[in-house]
Amino acid sequence: MFTRRKFFQGTLIAAAMTVLFQPSAFAAETKEQAALAMVKAIGDEAVATLADKSLSEEQKQERFEKFLDSSFDMKRIGRFVLGQYWRGATGAEQTEFLNVFRDYMVTSYAEKIGSYSGENLEIKDATSLNDKESLVHSVIVRPNGPPIKLDWRVRKTNDGEKIVDVIIEGISMAQTHRSEFASVVSQPGVGVEGLINKLKEQIKTASN
């Protein structure tokens, strides 16, 4: 009786192992591995760019914009941050919002990236979020105080892996923007058009 149960268990475990390990044995790279490789490549590039003393501030800014356009799924993020108001917006508004939002991201984050030296970013591992997305875990190590947790939400798209969100110590940047934008759009007489105007103003004051 006992041995039979043991045999049963053994078979079950063997079956589970086959199911678990077969796909990864055939696939060249899982989506988690691809995501991890992508974030690692970005990290290396960022370190190289920031350490390159020959580059002017403008050149660094240019590189950052290129990096934003090529590594982030800006359309998806833009649509996400507009939340429930995306559907109600006209096609023209959607297009304009995506353009303005991209510029807003550039002006908001360029400075942060510029002040960051890059060498203390430690990329750890990646876990699966759903069938298309993975979370790449990294930490920023500081001389004083505990390290800051930084997670990259990476999505598999037709154009390869793209970042769709950055999560700092459990705080999602996309969610923060969405919540803020929703508050602006829902104010009486503002709407999506008003949000776009506010973002334009913000870009203007920030770049001056």
Added chain:
Amino acid sequence: MGLRSKSSSLKAGLTALALLVAVSGCATPQQKDGKAVAVMYNEVYDPLEPMNRYFFDVNYALDALFFKPVAEIYRGVVPEPVRDSVTNFLTNLSQPIYLINNVLQGDLNGAGDNMGAFFTNTFLGVGGLFDVAKLNTPSEDMGQTFAKWGIQEGPYLVVPILGPRTTRAAVGGIADYYLDPINYAAKENDIEHFGVIRTAAHGLDQRSRSIEALDEIEKNSIDFYAAIRSLYRQNRNNMILNGASNSTQLPDMSFDDDDEPVKKN
């Protein structure tokens, strides 16, 4: 803030707790059109927004006139090792209440860390001035404990001077005050206004460490109030989960017309 009016405050606390449970019961999102709306509703749920915005402005003015300048002077005058010791000392004072909350949350490993950190740092770290234990004990409060017990967060509040709170965290803060053994020890030793001094010291410590971060958030936001509200709530959720896998609470970023986000137009 003495413990003199204890019984009446306790009554007030219990009433508030009862209210909190009642309010959180009502606060179910209306399912208007689908999941996205319900999610958004939870995210920006703020029935007291006009009042909150008013106190947010009041706090902002107080901060600009008083708290921020004081924090800047403190940071400019007091050398960093001393400021670190202030942080360590305040954290060490909080270990007993962290421990109580960890026990109430069923996190005995966390409670053990609190115990270890408290005794190590009190005796080997000169009364808590130095963090010898290096256990990185996260802050625990009754607000988080209530959350673990399944109580909803209730309406978002901006408390005068103290700043953002969920109702759950605000009630939890009162409970913490009456549960904290350190407050009783201070009373036994006739330390006057201990609660106020401790809160002020904690506020100064926190403010002096967030000058640049808050400036940056303000500079880059188009609605500072809404940005802070979202950041506060997400941070609270992260604290409740103790930074453990937050993947389950991440919002869905797939759309119906997948991989073709701008099909319209």
